[in-house]
Amino acid sequence: MPANDRVSTTGDLLVPAGSGIPGGLVLPATELVERFSRSSGPGGQGVNTTDSRVELRFDIARSAAFTDLQRSRALQELAPRLVDGVLTIAASEHRSQLQNRIAARARLVNYLRDALLPPPPPRRATKPSRRARQRRLDSKKQRGELKAGRARVRDD
DSSP: OGGGGGOOSSSOEEEOOBTTBTTOEEEOGGGEEEEEEOOOSSOGGGGGTOOOEEEEEEETTTOSSSOHHHHHHHHHHTGGGEETTEEEEEEOSSSSHHHHHHHHHHHHHHHHHHHTSOOOOOOOOOOOOHHHHHHHHHHHHHHHHHHHTTSOOOOO
């Protein structure tokens, strides 16, 4: 993730400016809740003793960091991942708790940036041109003649 080097593990979380976030966002540290637990998988003796798995929770529905439009767009786009308006991200891919905290925060930034993108412009329906329709019919006719040439010859 390219955002890893810009994500801090303490304090406020900065979401850089982009499409849908013209001035960027600052998520207050008080709105980010981190829980630590033991990670599963490989890691030797350390996996049984260190709480390296990070669960980051962010309450989108009650956050003061968003405008009303941003909040409604984020809630709509992230709806499958939300439980009561709270986005939960678990990171356990690294052996270090610090690296998992950075990964979870970077993932949160990416989710929010993707969710706050403005919707794409509506599709304008178009019709194929007369020439395109004729080419299609010609190719269908040619294909049919090719297949008809493969048929058995009947003696009548």
